[in-house]
């Protein structure tokens with residue numbers, strides 16, 4: 407039964423509300439003394455507070471502020487006889503959930519109470535989920551607060567305790583592994599094993615026995631029975647990473663194993679049955695691969711029954727600061743340099759950059775910045791050296807030996823290239839490029855003119 411605290415300095419209103427809410431089977435505590443109400447909030451548990459706004463000595467706004475401190479998750483409804491929009495907006499801005507003017511109808515109150523209690527229950531559920539996440543994962547939580555990540559996490563939390571096969575899609579470094587482990591950690595199999603197979607890392611000829619195991623004598627050299635990953639994941643979760651790389655010859659058998667939870671090991675004449683949850687991940691456009699016949703349609707549809715898309719980091723820029731703060735602290739502690747800070751303009755660059763390698767690339771930059779750091783503050787230089795000389799993974803257009811000693815360019819050539827790189831890295835923004843190069847914007851313009859850029 408929900409417990410409601412009613413506060414109004416007019417006894418009459420306390421009595422009316424108590425009668426109405428009792429009638430709806432709520433447990434009601436009333437008081438005409440708002441200070442007493444604050445004490446009750448300290449000492450007892452309530453699911454909802456309904457409070458008058460204008461009260462002598464200690465008014466509704468003060469009680470709301472007290473609630474914000476001692477019990478921020480308990481919904482708060484304000485009643486007022488002076489129903490001006492202004493006070494309503496103020497109270498809502500300070501955290502009140504709803505606002506009702508006196509005199510009120512019974513049905514208005516009942517509906518408002520019902521809605522408020524629903525919100526309260528959701529708050530509680532969220533708190534429990536966060537707690538659960540923390541307990542089951544330690545510090546391995548998928549960080550992010552952008553709406554797209556929140557929506558994704560809602561799907562994750564819903565699907566985790568089911569037996570659904572989940573396909574995690576996202577560019578490299580977006581956190582597919584992390585999310586798979588998180589789903590396992592929130593599932594009913596969390597006490598069982600988490601077994602990962604990287605379908606891209608194992609040659610097709612070996613992958614079949616790796617997945618399904620083999621019996622003695624299955625092939626020359628198979629001189630004992632060998633358990634496959636499906637079996638090792640029994641009672642837990644099997645994570646098929648980079649499933650887009652699964653060889654065509656294995657796709658049918660894998661689909662069958664996923665659907666029937668039963669398969670023949672190599673060279674075996676008896677089926678093996680397993681009970682494991684299947685998760686898969688891919689950074690490839692599986693749909694395209696299916697259309698061109700490189701990925702089986704039936705396996706594709708089976709996996710796509712519950713896809714989860716992780717957006718690339720460049721589409722959730724607000725999360726960059728959260729990740730930077732977290733990993734600066736984590737690496738700082740790891741390397742004995744706690745309390746590191748990042749310069750605001752360096753953070754601006756981190757935020758502007760589009761991170762083709764996503765969170766993994768960001769972690770690499772931060773790790774080396776922490777390693778190299780002496781002064782306690784991470785500045786722009788850690789980032790500009792990454793952009794100018796760092797990961798060349800995307801640089802198809804880089805000419806071999808461009809700035810390297812084996813094919814020594816003239817100083818002018820090298821400078822021209824550096825300027826071009828800085829401009830590319832800052833998408834043509836001259837102020838940014840100048841900062842990357844450590845020169846002023848007008849100096850950059852001058853050098854560009856010299857180089858005909």
Ligand SMILES: Nc1ncnc2c1ncn2[C@@H]1O[C@H](COP(=O)(O)OP(=O)(O)O)[C@@H](O)[C@H]1O
Nearest residue numbers: 547548549577578579580581582583584765766
């Ligand atoms: N949202 C996130 N919050 C915290 N760490 C993350 C997040 N996304 C990725 N990481 C970290 O980035 C690294 C790369 O993530 P990973 O799951 O291996 O990516 P993928 O499998 O998609 O290539 C890991 O160290 C992971 O813990």
Ligand SMILES: [Mg+2]
Nearest residue numbers: 579582583647
């Ligand atoms: Mg991965």
